[in-house]
Amino acid sequence: MPGKTGERFVYQDDEIIEKPFNWAQLTRLFAYMKPYAKQMLPLVILMMILGTVTKLTVPFLTSMAIDKAIAPEVGPTSINMLYTITAIVLVLYIIQWLASTYRIKFTNIIGQRVIYDLRSDLFKHIQKLSFNFFDKRPAGSVLVRVTNDVNSLQELFTSGVVNLMIDCVQLVGIVVILLAINWKLGLAVILTVPIMFIISTKLRVRIRRAWQDVRMKNSRINSHLNESIQGIRVTQAYTQEQENIRFFDKMNFESKKSWDRASMLNQGFGPLIEITGGFGTLILFWFGAYLIQEGQLTIGLLVAFSSYVGNFWEPINRLGQMYNQLLVAMASSERIFEFIDEKPNIDDKPNAVPMPKIKGDIKLQDVVFEYEKGRQALKGINMDVIAGQTIALVGHTGSGKSTIINLLSRFYDISSGNITIDGYDIRDVQLETLRSQIGIVLQDTFIFSGTIRDNIRFGRLDATDEEIEAVSRAVNAHEFIEKLPGGYDTEVEERGNMLSMGQRQLLSFARALLADPRILILDEATASIDTETELKIQEALKVLLKGRTSFIVAHRLSTIRHADKIIVLDHGEIKEEGNHAELMQHQGTYYGLIEAQFRFV
Numbered sequence: 001m002p003g004k005t006g007e008r009f010v011y012q013d014d015e016i017i018e019k020p021f022n023w024a025q026l027t028r029l030f031a032y033m034k035p036y037a038k039q040m041l042p043l044v045i046l047m048m049i050l051g052t053v054t055k056l057t058v059p060f061l062t063s064m065a066i067d068k069a070i071a072p073e074v075g076p077t078s079i080n081m082l083y084t085i086t087a088i089v090l091v092l093y094i095i096q097w098l099a100s101t102y103r104i105k106f107t108n109i110i111g112q113r114v115i116y117d118l119r120s121d122l123f124k125h126i127q128k129l130s131f132n133f134f135d136k137r138p139a140g141s142v143l144v145r146v147t148n149d150v151n152s153l154q155e156l157f158t159s160g161v162v163n164l165m166i167d168c169v170q171l172v173g174i175v176v177i178l179l180a181i182n183w184k185l186g187l188a189v190i191l192t193v194p195i196m197f198i199i200s201t202k203l204r205v206r207i208r209r210a211w212q213d214v215r216m217k218n219s220r221i222n223s224h225l226n227e228s229i230q231g232i233r234v235t236q237a238y239t240q241e242q243e244n245i246r247f248f249d250k251m252n253f254e255s256k257k258s259w260d261r262a263s264m265l266n267q268g269f270g271p272l273i274e275i276t277g278g279f280g281t282l283i284l285f286w287f288g289a290y291l292i293q294e295g296q297l298t299i300g301l302l303v304a305f306s307s308y309v310g311n312f313w314e315p316i317n318r319l320g321q322m323y324n325q326l327l328v329a330m331a332s333s334e335r336i337f338e339f340i341d342e343k344p345n346i347d348d349k350p351n352a353v354p355m356p357k358i359k360g361d362i363k364l365q366d367v368v369f370e371y372e373k374g375r376q377a378l379k380g381i382n383m384d385v386i387a388g389q390t391i392a393l394v395g396h397t398g399s400g401k402s403t404i405i406n407l408l409s410r411f412y413d414i415s416s417g418n419i420t421i422d423g424y425d426i427r428d429v430q431l432e433t434l435r436s437q438i439g440i441v442l443q444d445t446f447i448f449s450g451t452i453r454d455n456i457r458f459g460r461l462d463a464t465d466e467e468i469e470a471v472s473r474a475v476n477a478h479e480f481i482e483k484l485p486g487g488y489d490t491e492v493e494e495r496g497n498m499l500s501m502g503q504r505q506l507l508s509f510a511r512a513l514l515a516d517p518r519i520l521i522l523d524e525a526t527a528s529i530d531t532e533t534e535l536k537i538q539e540a541l542k543v544l545l546k547g548r549t550s551f552i553v554a555h556r557l558s559t560i561r562h563a564d565k566i567i568v569l570d571h572g573e574i575k576e577e578g579n580h581a582e583l584m585q586h587q588g589t590y591y592g593l594i595e596a597q598f599r600f601v
């Protein structure tokens with residue numbers, strides 16, 4: 001969903017940074033921890049308890065050192081006691097350090113595994129989603145969910161959850177200790193907590209929002225960058241560089257502005273949050289001094305108390321941050337689950353049968369199809385194709401040619417009517433067994449990064465090198481591949497920019513021939529190529545079409561002429577059908593199309 005006018009590259013769904021707390025969703029998210037919790041959680045809890053107990057023991061030992069060993073009224077023997085206490089404190093610190101190291105190690109393991117599973121689930125699911133899902137969404141938006149949204153959960157799983165537990169345990173421990181040491185002073189300090197908590201949380205919310213704004217502006221820059229690099233050729237061809245630079249500058253400036261604002265808030269509010277903590281300490285010393293004078297508290301205990309109060313603020317502040325983190329996680333997980341819950345609308349029926357080896361008889365009966373409700377792209381198509389025939393689909397742009405080929409592979413389900421292959425309704429068979437027997441060669445051959453060999457092998461992964469070479473020879477691709485610097489092992493960059501259009505087509509023919517499908521669908525490239533390559537392609541096509549039922553969205557006269565049947569489409573309807581000679585004689589739509597298209601050839 002694009003953003004407001006004038007805000008290119010912005011998709012509103014991805015802009016929502018926080019969502020209210022949702023318990024059901026949190027439970028679902030935490031279910032990802034389950035497989036590892038059993039194994040790791042006891043260890044984490046053990047480390048956590050060890051760490052907390054040692055941490056909370058140190059201030060108590062300090063108070064003992066002051067009251068029993070340092071205070072002027074105790075005797076000289078006390079020096080030994082001081083040594084003993086120091087030694088114990090040292091051991092406690094070592095235990096604490098070890099406990100925290102291992103705790104972090106274990107929680108990282110849990111966190112990384114959860115993120116791995118989540119990302120992998122999401123990716124697997126996206127692979128299965130149907131064409132109409134991608135029709136609705138820009139690729140950038142899908143990308144953001146697999147990267148940014150998953151990443152933003154990372155912190156929650158690696159440290160957030162465990163810190164939450166530690167903080168709760170620590171807080172309870174400290175409250176108990178404070179009340180046990182001196183309940184009056186304890187109560188006075190604890191009562192200040194809600195006020196401090198509210199003030200610091202309020203300030204924190206503003207800082208957080210400001211940083212989120214920075215993140216959002218940066219992610220806009222990223223998507224703009226992505227799109228401008230992908231489209232750099234078009235930009236330069238239309239000399240739109242200045243416009244692009246102006247647009248980028250605006251975004252860049254916005255990002256800088258929001259960063260300035262966030263960092264100012266941070267500088268201003270950061271110390272203020274610290275000061276709110278200081279307020280509690282003030283009460284502590286004021287009331288503590290009074291209790292010491294009254295003989296109700298020792299100096300050592302007051303020092304211990306102040307140390308506990310210091311430890312008290314840390315978890316409270318962190319809990320506030322944790323809550324923020326949860327709200328962000330809510331938004332990200334909602335987006336992730338929205339994708340995971342998206343059912344591929346093209347899926348096997350529960351009683352789907354495997355499609356037997358296809359012969360290639362295809363029938364379309366009263367096929368109606370609409371991409372969007374109320375707009376028919378096909379308005380009642382009837383077609384009867386005998387195995388082995390080559391069918392050329394011709395017609396004006398937008399007449400429905402690509403739509404027919406999309407329906408044959410069941411990339412979309414028809415709105416009414418039916419399509420059968422060898423008498424099987426394509427909706428009743430298992431999708432994989434259907435698609436694996438249909439080969440598709442698209443206009444814009446997609447070349448993946450990897451070698452030429454890898455790209456041909458995409459047609460059938462278990463093919464041997466010999467088979468790859470054989471199909472390449474058969475479609476006239478061997479000759480140019482041989483001449484490449486590394487032959488079949490030449491690395492082609494993503495999208496195959498180093499190959500010419502004609503070479504890319506031959507490569508895609510080789511890929512299709514290797515798959516050896518019974519039904520071949522070919523969206524013929526419209527790009528004009530030199531006569532020599534054109535001839536090679538024509539020869540290759542003959543090899544490719546032999547013995548298969550083929551549908552060609554045809555643009556070349558020679559291809560159309562050789563077809564067994566030409567189907568002329570117009571606004572989603574079949575206008576005429578027959579072979580070239582018949583249709584030319586008829587002097588109807590086809591005749592007009594050919595006249596217009598090839599007048600200058």
Ligand SMILES: Nc1ncnc2c1ncn2[C@@H]1O[C@H](COP(=O)(O)OP(=O)(O)OP(=O)(O)O)[C@@H](O)[C@H]1O
Nearest residue numbers: 135371372377395396397398399400401402403404
């Ligand atoms: N993914 C889509 N979502 C919505 N409408 C679509 C989609 N794809 C095609 N259409 C519409 O369906 C109609 C038929 O389009 P189709 O792509 O089948 O035409 P075509 O004959 O293959 O055209 P071309 O020769 O330009 O490729 C057009 O009106 C088009 O706007």
